[in-house]
Amino acid sequence: MRSEFRLHVAAVNKRNANGDCHVYIPLTLLDSFKEGITEAPIQLKAHSNDMIYVVGASKHGDDQVILQSGLSHFVDGHRMQDNDLLVFRSKGKARLEVLVLDPSGCEKTWFDMGNSSNVSREGRRAQAQNMASTSFGWAKSGLQARESNEAGLQAPRCNNYISTGSPLHSQQEAKVQERVRAIGSEFPVFVKVITSSDVATAPSLYLGKDYASACLLTQPGRLRLLLEGDERDWDCRLGLRKSNKTWWIDRSWPKFISDVGLEEDDICLFELTDRSSLTMKVHVIRKSDIPAP
Template sequence: MARKCENCDIMEKYKYWNELPATEHSFFKVMPDDFDRQLLIPKKFSECFKEKLCGWCILVGPSGKKWRVRVSTAKQNSGRVMFSNDGWPSFVRDHGIQFRDFVTFHYIGSSSFKVSIFDASGCEREESYFAKTGYKSQSNLGNSVEEISSNSRGKKKRSVSFDEYDEDDYMSEDYKDESDGESSVFNQFGRLSSSSLSKSTRAKLSQMYYESNRRTVSEAEMQIAIQKAEKHKRRRTKFPLFPIIMKRTYVYRGFNFTIPKKWAMQHMLRKPHQIELRVPKKRESWMVGCRWTRSQQCQLRKNWPQFVLENNLEEHDVCVFELISKDEVESKATIVVYIYRVVDDVVPLTVSRRMV
């Protein structure tokens, strides 16, 4: 068997995780000793999967019924992502899952996995098709973030949600590699200095995987950024706006940025057009291409990676997009982007040839 070149192997891995639809991705687990309390998700899957695994997810059993399970970080396993004891034990009990059972998880979109369960015989567990417990579909599942607010008697938690701009209302289309070459994409890596790169080089680097060098951020810091965006959203303004939390696939790889569908249908020009993005207190602006897909998704594509890199956007930062003008004749719009960072100190990203 001929040995593949290193770049070919990297490219194949990149295309698998970034160009294939998320609904093509699966993982399996052989149930370990402590499987009935919590279950670690494979590290490679949680790191490479282009949909963010956090908050709540839905597990759809063989019966078609749904179980609500919290996804959290395991403190004793180097921050590994896992199905926690908030929901997972019920799923195990209701399906009769046993030690060393082989369980597959196939992503089906909207933070949901279709689950199949196999016993030691190599066949599916019959009883799993007749599990009767589950939950009735709820709105806003997993889209709220706990905000800590203080009062005279101490601290309490309340739910903060960008319900009006619910990200479950849309799904990003698969990322298409629009570069004019493949192997040359991998020739540069290291510290990013986007202002020193040529236009063609920036376009190629935008196809790569970027790694954050920012320090670890806390839940409290994430909540503060959300609170600032919420406060901005409540301001009186004559311009339509929407807040959105930056995901890995918006700012580190793929650069799939889709405007919330309900908002886009109401406010955006319904044709391909250019958007001038402005950032307060900055003289320069960025012309970004906007397009509508066949599934009626409004996406920022051309030059969006440059906007991200030159403004040092990172995962969990919250941006408020405010549409201040649009011109049907000239096919142009202007949006001011207010950036609420989780960490104020900006540290350049690293461009890596590690795709997985």
């Protein structure tokens, strides 16, 4: 059966498991790369749960695009392993729907990691293959598509937000996920739980490598910080230490903490609203609004 959609199938391979997670796809799957454009964020829509993942894409040669920055969140969410398959279907200018299959042909989902489903393994395999041949269509016959390409494995953090420091407890995580869904950002949201040292002395806020990579941040510079529901703004700086690719926010960050009245265990969610002008909006979840664990 020939599909009316543009498709590509890639196989996960452990040979680059210790490097950056990446996959090459044909340029024809995306309409984002007009003449002169070499980098652009695209959206991956997981077929299994309709979650949207923002991934950095870069043009590679004349006919390929490499998906790299942020792809590891998708890989981690589906616990992908050697010989799993990624089936990409074009869904518009800058969006791809992705079906993930394990080596036996069963669809892998965020919630179903192989043992929790009430549907038999053979039943899930039949459903996935039927869906792939009818609604997705196969770009190559059978499971020979595993030879079409490679994707590395690297297991980082969350699928739609990135945090540093101690893991969130269950009540914090529930609140954060609820707010992240409400924000609906094009990019992953950076989550920071305020500590006592942040309130007392911290001159800067560490962002980490994953967040900067997922949001395609490449150059330091002046950063405009906004607060949800507030007309004020804070003139900060986005800094980069090139030796270890460490990113941080400083300059007016301590003033922001003071002006907003942040306290220990409050949670700040940083939404990148404009990448070109380096503007972020901060959403605050107060400790008093979070049930005790």
